[in-house]
Amino acid sequence: MGWRVARHGLTIVAVVLLGGLLSATMVRLAPGFDSDEEQLDPRLNAESVRALRQARADQHNIFRYYFHSIERAVHGDLGVSISLSQPVTRLLRQRLPLTLRLVGIGLLLSWSLALALALSASWLRLSAYDAFTTAISGTFLCIPAAVLALLSVLWSVPGSLAIAMIVFPHVYRYARNFLAKSFALPHMVTARAKGISELRILFWHAVPVVAPQLLAVAGVSVSIAIGAAIPVETLCGLAGIGQLAWQAAISRDLPLLTNITILVTLATLLANSSADLLGHALRGHEA
C-alpha cells in the first residue's frame, strides 16, 4: 500500500509539473501573446512602451520562465496576474471557497440523485420505471453544460444545481450499469432463488460488489464537476476559479493560467488517485 501511495504521489507531481509547462507553452505560443493594449496608448512615449515590453521579456524563454515560476511557487509566491494586476495567490484564495462550495454541493446533489434513481430502479425492477429514469438521465446527458448554466440563470436556481445536473447523468449511467451487471452474478441469482428479499440482496450483496467501481466513477465525476464550473461560473456571473480560468484564457494571462492549470490538474489527479487507493483498499479488505 505504501509503495502504491508513493507511486501515485510521484505520478501526480510529474503530471502536474508537465501540465503547468504545457499550459505555459500554449499561452506563450498563442498569437498576440506579446502584444498589450497598453502599448497602443498614444499618450505613452517610446520609453514607456519599451518598459512595458521589458516587463514581459522574462516570459519569452518559456523553460526559464517556468523554472523561475516553480522556484518562486515553492516559496509561496505565485506571481502577479497580468490582466487583473493582483497577486495570483490572493486571487486564488479569494475565489477558491466559492468554487469548492459549488463543486462540493453539486457533487453531493448529483450523487444523491443518481444513486437514489439507480438503486430504486435496481430494487423495483420495473421496466417502465427503468425507462423513465434512463430517459431523464439521457435527456440531461444531451443538453450542453452551458445551456444548463443559462437555464439556471433563467430560473434563478443556484449554480451548484446546474453542476449537479451536468454530473448526475454520467454517475447514474455507470451506477445503473454496474448494478445491473452485479445482479446477473451467480451468487445474486442463488440468493434470489433462496427467497432473500430484493432489498436485502441490493444492499448486502450488490452494493458491496459495485462500491470499488463506483469509487472510480467518483474520481471521474470530480473532473467533470470542475470542468462544468467554468461555463456555470462564467454564465451565472459567479466569481470563482472557473470564471477566473475563463478570464485568464481570454486575456492570455500566463502566470494566472499556468497556476490555474496546475491547480485543476492537481485537484483532478488527487481525486482520481484517492478513488483508486480507496478502491484498492476496499478490494483488499474484501479479499
Place this chain on the structure above:
Amino acid sequence: MSVGRIATWAVLLVVVAASLGANYLAPGGYVKQYREEADARPSRQHWLGTDEIGRDRFARVLYGTRISLLLAPAAALLSTLMAALIGGLAGYLGGMWARAAMAVTDLFLSLPWLFLLITVRALLPLNVSPAVSVMVTFSMLGLLGWTSAARVLCTTAGALRNSDFVRQARASGMRGTRLFWVHVIPNLTPVLYAQFWISIPAFILSEANLGILGLGVTEPMPSWGTLLRELEGLVSVGEEPWKFVPLILLVVVVTSFQILLSNQNNEVVA
C-alpha cells in the same frame, strides 16, 4: 433492425436532409436581414420568427444544423485517425513508445475536457472570419479528442503485437509498416468505429458549449452553439418558446446518436 433503431435513423435522416436542403427550404439564406421585422414572432413568412437584427431564425437553424452535423463527423474522423496512428502505433511498437504515448494521454486526461477545450480555443485567434472560425473550432475538437481512444487502442495494439497470428506473420518475414497496416489496423477497426460514433455527439455538445461562451463559430455564420446564445437574453421560458427550437433539435439529434450507440453496444454484447 428494431423499430426503435429504424425510427432513430429516420429522425436523423430527416434532420440531415432538411439541413442539406436549406437552400430550397429557406431561400432567403441565413444572413439576409428583414429590418422592418426585427425580433418578430413566428409567422407564415418566418416560421420561427426573426432574431434581434431581423434574420430569419428558421433559415439560421437549418444552416446551423448543416454546419454542426457535417463538421462534427469530420472532426470525429480526424480524432479517430489520430487515435489510430498515435495509440495504435505506440501499442504496436511497445516499450518506450507505448510508455511515452501513455504519459501524453495521461497528461491530457488529467485536465477536464471542458477546461482544456475552453483554454485552447481562447488561446487561438478569436478575431477571424466566420469560415476560419468554423475550421479552427472543429479542427481543434478533432486534434484534442483523440486521447481516451488512443489509450484503449494502445492497449489493444499491445495485445495484438504478442498474438499468435502476428507472431506467425513476423516469422513468415513480414515486417514494419506492412505488418501494422495488414494485420494490426484491421483488428483495431471495431474500436475505431466505436470511437468515431462516440465522438460525434460529444463534439456536437462541445461546439455548442464553446458557441454559447462566444468561443465557437463567429457571426454571421450560424451553428448550434451560436444559435443557443439567444437563450442568454431570455426573461422567461413561456415568453418566446420558439427560441428553444435549436436546443430541442440538438437534444433530439444527440439523443438519436446515443440510442444508436447503445443499440450497437447491446448488439456487440449479445
